[in-house]
Every structure is written in C-alpha cells, then in structure tokens.
Amino acid sequence: MVIVKDEMLVKGVVFYLESDLPSEAMFLLEDFRLAVNNAIRAGLQARVTSRNALVKIVYKDFRREHPRMYSQHLVSAFEVAGNALKNHRRRVRKGVTCRIPYVKRLMMKAENQAYKLDRESGVIDLPIRAGCHVELKLVVSQYHREYLGDVSLSLGSLTILPNRVVVAFRKDAPKPFVPESALSLDTNERSLDGVFVEGDAAKAIEVEFREVAIIQQRHHDRRRRLQKKKAHDRRTSRNLCRREGAREHHRIDCRLHHVANSVLKFAEERKSAIVLEDLKGIRSKRSKELNRRLSLWPRRKLHQIIEYKAQWKGIPVVKVDPRNSSRTCPICRRIQYSRMGTEFKCECGWHLDRHINASINLLQTAISKGMAGGLRFNPGAFQHDVMMILYAPSRGARSEPNGTSSIVGVA
Ligand SMILES: [Zn+2]
Numbered sequence: 001m002v003i004v005k006d007e008m009l010v011k012g013v014v015f016y017l018e019s020d021l022p023s024e025a026m027f028l029l030e031d032f033r034l035a036v037n038n039a040i041r042a043g044l045q046a047r048v049t050s051r052n053a054l055v056k057i058v059y060k061d062f063r064r065e066h067p068r069m070y071s072q073h074l075v076s077a078f079e080v081a082g083n084a085l086k087n088h089r090r091r092v093r094k095g096v097t098c099r100i101p102y103v104k105r106l107m108m109k110a111e112n113q114a115y116k117l118d119r120e121s122g123v124i125d126l127p128i129r130a131g132c133h134v135e136l137k138l139v140v141s142q143y144h145r146e147y148l149g150d151v152s153l154s155l156g157s158l159t160i161l162p163n164r165v166v167v168a169f170r171k172d173a174p175k176p177f178v179p180e181s182a183l184s185l186d187t188n189e190r191s192l193d194g195v196f197v198e199g200d201a202a203k204a205i206e207v208e209f210r211e212v213a214i215i216q217q218r219h220h221d222r223r224r225r226l227q228k229k230k231a232h233d234r235r236t237s238r239n240l241c242r243r244e245g246a247r248e249h250h251r252i253d254c255r256l257h258h259v260a261n262s263v264l265k266f267a268e269e270r271k272s273a274i275v276l277e278d279l280k281g282i283r284s285k286r287s288k289e290l291n292r293r294l295s296l297w298p299r300r301k302l303h304q305i306i307e308y309k310a311q312w313k314g315i316p317v318v319k320v321d322p323r324n325s326s327r328t329c330p331i332c333r334r335i336q337y338s339r340m341g342t343e344f345k346c347e348c349g350w351h352l353d354r355h356i357n358a359s360i361n362l363l364q365t366a367i368s369k370g371m372a373g374g375l376r377f378n379p380g381a382f383q384h385d386v387m388m389i390l391y392a393p394s395r396g397a398r399s400e401p402n403g404t405s406s407i408v409g410v411a
Pocket of ligand 1: 329330331332333334346347348349350
C-alpha cells in the first residue's frame with residue numbers, strides 16, 4: 001500500500017522472520033494490545049480521538065500500569081488507538097451500527113525512532129524496555145533486497161505481528177514523466193479494454209482478468225452453501241464465511257496485482273500516460289445474481305493498485321469522467337440512447353467494439369482537457385485488425401479449473 005503524505009510515498013513491505021518471535025517480544029505484543037484497548041476505552045469516555053489528546057489524559061496512568069514498557073511504544077499504542085477511534089467515529093457518523101472497537105489480534109507498531117534495522121544484514125533491533133532488546137532476523141529475498149538496498153528510500157514505522165513484520169519504506173513522490181504515448185483503458189467486469197496511441201498509430205489493447213469474476217462466483221456459491229448447511233449454527237456459519245471471504249480476497253488480489261503489473265510495465269517501457277475512468281459514483285448494474293458490492297470492488301481495487309504503483313514509479317495517470325463514454329461516437333460526437341450489443345455502430349458509418357470505443361472516448365476527454373500532455377489522437381488512424389494482449393491469465397497465479405480461463409480472447 002502506498003499512502004501519500006505531504007508528497008511522501010509510503011510502501012509497506014512484508015518480511016517473514018527466520019525464527020519465531022522471542023518470548024520477550026510476544027509479551028510486548030500482548031502489553032501493547034492491552035495498552036491500545038485501554039486507550040480506546042479511555043478515548044471513548046473522554047470523547048477524544050487524537051494521539052496527543054490521549055497522551056494528555058492517560059499517559060500518566062498508563063505509565064503506572066505499564067512501568068517497564070518503552071515509552072515510545074506506549075505513545076505509538078495511543079496512535080493505533082487514535083486511528084481505531086477515528087474509524088469508529090466515522091462509522092457512527094455515517095449511521096452504521098457498530099460495536100465498540102477492540103483490537104483482537106496481536107500486533108504492535110513502532111515508529112522509526114523506536115527500532116533499528118540493519119539494511120545490510122536484515123536484522124531488526126527492537127527495544128523492549130530499559131536494558132532489554134531483542135533481535136529479529138528477517139528473511140530477505142531478492143524482492144526485499146530492492147527495497148533494503150535502495151538508499152533513496154528511508155525507513156518509516158514497523159508493524160510487528162506474531163509471524164511477520166511490515167516495514168514502511170518512504171520516498172519523495174517522483175515527478176511523473178512527460179508522456180510520449182497514451183494507454184487508455186475502459187474498465188469492464190472481465191477485462192480492461194482500450195487503445196494504445198503512439199505517434200499516428202492506434203492499436204487495440206486487451207488486458208483480461210475473467211478469472212476474477214469466476215472466482216467471485218465460486219466463492220459466492222460456496223458461501224451460500226455454507227450458510228444453508230450451517231443454518232442452525234450462526235456463529236460457525238459466520239466464521240466459515242469470513243474465512244471464505246478472506247480466501248477470495250487474497251486470490252483476487254493476487255491476480256489484480258499481476259494485471260496491474262503488466263499494464264505498468266508496458267506504460268513504463270513506452271513512456272505512456274495511463275487514462276482510466278473515474279469509478280467514483282459508478283454503480284454496478286448486476287443486482288441479484290451477484291452481490292453488487294462484490295462485483296464492483298475488484299475494479300475499484302485494480303484502479304487503486306494501478307494508481308499507487310504508477311505514483312511510485314512516476315508514471316502519469318489521468319482519471320476522466322466516464323459519462324456517455326460508451327454511447328458517444330468519437331467521429332461525429334452523436335450520442336446513442338438505445339441499448340446496443342457488443343459493437344458500437346453509428347449513423348455516420350463508424351463501428352467498433354463497444355469497450356474499445358469507450359476507451360477512445362476516455363482518451364479524447366483526457367486530451368480535450370489538456371491532461372495528456374501534448375498528445376494528439378486521430379480516431380481514423382485506428383487499426384481494427386491489430387489486437388495487443390498485455391496480460392493473459394495463464395501466465396498468472398494458479399488458474400481456475402474450469403477450462404475457460406485458458407482461452408485468450410484474440411479479436
Ligand atoms: Zn458517428
């Protein structure tokens with residue numbers, strides 16, 4: 001995850017540990033959780049949510065209760081509690097019924113002054129209390145080396161979990177390059193469809209992820225079966241469904257990252273600006289068959305991944321209002337109000353795959369608003385017979401065993 005903070009980009013990188021967490025560190029995690037939950041309760045009572053306010057009202061009491069805890073850790077417990085309180089307040093204001101926040105899982109966060117990481121050896125020195133430190137040896141792969149060895153990245157906070165740690169790496173946001181070409185993508189349920197424009201040439205692009213919908217459907221069915229089977233035991237049913245959901249999330253996430261990487265690699269090599277539709281306010285049209293929220297989140301998530309990875313690499317991303325993009329003719333600007341099939345046909349003679357037509361409109365909107373640098377685009381130059389495929393699922397993670405995923409859509 002990359003979060004923008006005053007032009008600073010932050011990326012959390014997960015490291016596993018070479019051996020189990022030492023018992024001193026486990027006790028520290030338990031103490032930390034206790035401190036967080038106590039601070040949440042105190043914050044609710046005093047109606048405060050900021051870390052500093054929490055420090056003011058409860059630090060002294062906590063110091064007494066946790067006399068041996070390193071004070072930096074105590075302050076970061078207030079920070080974690082403050083975030084939980086802010087989320088809680090937001091939910092309450094929205095009118096969502098929710099329980100009082102309570103941190104169940106063992107975790108702790110240490111700010112960058114509160115730990116040391118030797119970036120050569122991958123050893124973390126974590127103070128527990130005065131005179132007591134533990135060393136955590138990280139498992140370092142090639143992927144991790146890229147972050148550890150990059151001197152332009154500074155260290156942010158450290159999150160410790162029983163079996164892994166997350167190190168935040170920070171850097172100044174790189175200035176996006178000036179685009180020499182554009183990659184405009186219309187986001188659909190099973191693919192990104194679009195057009196790549198470079199010089200006078202324009203080609204169709206397809207990035208397919210139909211597996212995502214298949215996975216969603218499969219897990220949706222499985223959850224429904226579980227609910228039926230465990231109808232007499234709501235607690236078990238809920239737990240099993242939650243586990244199903246986590247599994248689904250993980251599998252989809254993994255595929256979306258592959259998809260995003262293929263798009264970004266292409267954009268980086270060709271110095272392309274990426275044009276996407278702004279999904280804000282868009283509602284999925286499928287209602288009963290698949291839960292609405294379910295079918296839209298992978299697309300939102302995919303945009304999120306593309307955007308933050310692009311930001312990290314300095315690739316310009318342009319978001320445009322998709323209104324009428326699938327119904328407008330890019331040649332004569334007529335808008336069609338009737339339903340259409342997979343092909344967009346206009347009275348003026350223009351016809352094209354509906355999704356690719358939409359991406360052309362997105363690109364034209366971006367150009368007309370001056371958001372794509374000095375790029376020009378002539379829809380007449382579009383090559384109907386060429387289709388570039390950036391991503392085919394067979395290259396990705398384990399595919400769904402239903403036979404359809406091996407077919408790559410070549411138009
Ligand atoms: Zn037309």
